[in-house]
Amino acid sequence: MDSDGKGDFLVEVPYATAMQRLIAGIIDLMIISLISTPVFIFTAGYSPFVQLSLATSSAIVLMILYYTLTEGYLSTSPGKKIMNLYVLDYESLRPISYRQALVRNAVRITDSFLLYLPILLNKDGRRIGDGAAGTVVVSKRRISVRIISPEEYKRRKLLEDGAYSMDLAVAEALIEKVKEKAGVLSIDILENAIKYIERKTGFDVETIKRRSIETVGGDDPGSILAFSVLAGYIPARSIVSQQDFAEILEKASLFAFSQEDRKLLSIKAGVLKGIDEAEKSTRSLRAEIILKPIRESPRLFREISPFFLISLLILLLSTFFAMWMPSDLVNRLKELMGKDGLKMPNPFVMAIMIILNNIKVWILLYGEGPLIIASPSITAVNGIILGSVGNLLIKEGRALDLISGILPHGVMELTAILIASSIGIKMGLSLIFPGSKSRYESLKTVAMRYSDLMVFSTILLLIAGFVEAFITPIIMKEHIIAITISLLEIIILYLFLLKFK
Numbered sequence: 040m041d042s043d044g045k046g047d048f049l050v051e052v053p054y055a056t057a058m059q060r061l062i063a064g065i066i067d068l069m070i071i072s073l074i075s076t077p078v079f080i081f082t083a084g085y086s087p088f089v090q091l092s093l094a095t096s097s098a099i100v101l102m103i104l105y106y107t108l109t110e111g112y113l114s115t116s117p118g119k120k121i122m123n124l125y126v127l128d129y130e131s132l133r134p135i136s137y138r139q140a141l142v143r144n145a146v147r148i149t150d151s152f153l154l155y156l157p158i159l160l161n162k163d164g165r166r167i168g169d170g171a172a173g174t175v176v177v178s179k180r181r182i183s184v185r186i187i188s189p190e191e192y193k194r195r196k197l198l199e200d201g202a203y204s205m206d207l208a209v210a211e212a213l214i215e216k217v218k219e220k221a222g223v224l225s226i227d228i229l230e231n232a233i234k235y236i237e238r239k240t241g242f243d244v245e246t247i248k249r250r251s252i253e254t255v256g257g258d259d260p261g262s263i264l265a266f267s268v269l270a271g272y273i274p275a276r277s278i279v280s281q282q283d284f285a286e287i288l289e290k291a292s293l294f295a296f297s298q299e300d301r302k303l304l305s306i307k308a309g310v311l312k313g314i315d316e317a318e319k320s321t322r323s324l325r326a327e328i329i330l331k332p333i334r335e336s337p338r339l340f341r342e343i344s345p346f347f348l349i350s351l352l353i354l355l356l357s358t359f360f361a362m363w364m365p366s367d368l369v370n371r372l373k374e375l376m377g378k379d380g381l382k383m384p385n386p387f388v389m390a391i392m393i394i395l396n397n398i399k400v401w402i403l404l405y406g407e408g409p410l411i412i413a414s415p416s417i418t419a420v421n422g423i424i425l426g427s428v429g430n431l432l433i434k435e436g437r438a439l440d441l442i443s444g445i446l447p448h449g450v451m452e453l454t455a456i457l458i459a460s461s462i463g464i465k466m467g468l469s470l471i472f473p474g475s476k477s478r479y480e481s482l483k484t485v486a487m488r489y490s491d492l493m494v495f496s497t498i499l500l501l502i503a504g505f506v507e508a509f510i511t512p513i514i515m516k517e518h519i520i521a522i523t524i525s526l527l528e529i530i531i532l533y534l535f536l537l538k539f540k
Contacts, residue, residue: 052306053181054164055124060176066118071098071105089392096395099148099402106144111137111324114317123179125314129165132309134317135174137328138490143172145493146486148406149413167409170479171466171486177310184209184288189254189269199296205304208294212287213275214255214265220278221261229260236263236272281318285311329498332491339492340536346461350418354457357419361426362433386508394504397452401496404459409470409482414463421456444515446525448507454532455496455503462489 055063078097082090109116114134115125126135126143135143146168150157157166165175187195187206195207203211221229236247248258251266267273279287288308295301340347400421407413425445432441466485473481514521 052163052303053178053310055122055176055178055181057158057164059122059124059178060119060158060164063116063118063122063124066121067105067116068118070117071102074105075101085388089388092392092396096392096399099399100395103141103144103147103402106147107137107140110135110144111140112321114313119176124176125179125317126174126176127310127313127317129169129173129175132177132306132313134313134320134322135172137322137324138487139172139174141493142486142490143168143174145402145406146171146409148403149409152407152410165479167479167482171409171482173483173487177314179311179314182288182307182311182314186210186213186269186271186275188271189250189266192269193254202296203294205291205295205297205300208291208296208300208304209287210269211294212290213268213279215290216283216287217265217268217275217278218261220283221264224260229264232267232273233260233263236267239272281311281315285315329494332494333498335491336495337536337538339489340458343458343461343465343489343492346464347457349464350415350457350460353415353418353460354422354425354453357422358426358429361423362430386512390504390508393507394501397455397500397504398497401455401459401493401500404456404463405466405493408463408466408486411467411471414460414467418456418460439518440515442525443518443521444511447511447514447521447528448503450503450525450528450532451499451506452503454536455499458492458496462486462492465489 075098078093078101079090082093085093106116110119110126113120114127119125126140127133128135128139147166150166150168153167155166157170158164163175169175185206187210192207192210195204199207224232233244233247236242237244240247242250247263247266250270251263252258254266254269255262264273264278268275268278275284285308288304288311292301292304292308295304400417404414404417407417429441432438432444462485466482469481469485470478476484511521514524
């Protein structure tokens with residue numbers, strides 16, 4: 040805010056500009072790259088396949104995790120903080136939740152694909168991720184008012200006769216707030232302030248009092264301070280805090296005559312309150328963030344079950360297509376894996392690689408949902424890969440190895456993947472058929488409603504990754520044990536997801 044009498048009021052709502060967001064994004068990407076460096080060093084000794092898998096998966100997962108944790112905790116990221124940008128809830132203008140941070144950054148995948156053009160095309164600068172999460176990025180620097188001089192204040196008050204313009208409304212609210220603050224200051228502080236004004240202006244006390252009476256109608260210490268702020272003798276920030284300034288804007292919105300001015304002042308006040316709250320408080324991660332999604336998952340799963348079946352059908356059709364059609368996909372994968380062929384790293388590294396890759400696929404399925412055909416396409420690609428591997432093992436007479444090598448971890452893994460595909464399809468349809476809502480409102484309804492399933496699916500993928508790395512290799516040759524364990528997984532998991540109250 041301008042508190043020294045300089046600067047013009049910015050008529051626009053204080054949304055962050057595209058340039059501000061670009062600079063903030065570059066700073067954040069530099070930090071993410073620095074965090075990712077150990078991953079590239081760690082994978083240097085592995086085959087090209089392992090390096091590529093870990094590099095791409097960790098880059099996507101780290102980016103989403105970085106933004107989710109920083110924006111969920113502080114309502115800003117380090118890059119945004121440097122640029123004085125904050126992410127607030129679009130409706131309430133309060134700091135966002137971790138769920139909103141997760142959704143807006145998962146859908147960042149779609150925005151990246153579209154080169155972030157929605158930021159330029161929408162007047163409020165909201166990208167698709169903001170629409171999905173119900174968020175908006177605001178700029179603290181753009182919350183600015185022009186503090187008018189005492190002479191202009193007197194002239195406008197006389198001319199406008201109660202029909203206050205924005206500048207006069209702000210001046211009136213500022214005078215009231217300064218007088219209110221002066222009322223709680225000690226006599227010594229007030230006397231020292233008046234002496235400071237004397238030294239700075241060269242006026243004697245009587246002259247200052249006379250000008251104060253002419254401007255604000257009083258010569259008490261509070262009136263003198265208010266007059267001095269208008270005159271620029273004392274910076275407003277030395278008397279009123281950021282929270283006070285939000286209250287000034289809010290009160291000015293009541294004084295302003297124009298409906299447009301009232302609305303803009305009210306929005307600016309709300310934005311500044313949200314920023315002030317974000318700067319003063321943080322939102323810690325609580326166990327409820329994990330426990331709630333587990334409790335809510337059965338109900339949400341039942342709601343998306345038709346789309347789950349559609350995703351399952353896409354997966355099965357693409358799998359069978361790949362199994363019965365000639366393909367050299369497996370041979371190409373072997374070439375990519377390097378000279379060791381199908382030899383994998385130690386189980387711990389493999390578990391990390393599998394978990395990161397599965398979470399990456401989940402994020403792509405969910406995050407590209409607004410692209411409409413992306414989620415079904417990614418599901419089909421995964422089916423083709425699965426079918427190609429199956430085709431190879433069946434030709435080698437290892438059909439039972441295929442079942443035993445996939446199902447122990449695949450039950451949880453494929454369930455999570457199909458859940459992501461289901462939500463992605465539903466998100467795409469929400470944009471095509473928004474009904475009576477705007478497209479962003481329709482997208483938010485779906486994306487936020489099913490965000491708990493994102494957390495639940497991540498838990499499934501973590502478990503599946505460790506099973507695939509540590510347990511599947513042990514039991515895959517014990518076909519009866521592997522199939523029995525897999526059937527128990529199916530029964531327990533789907534009894535949980537399909538339970539009815």
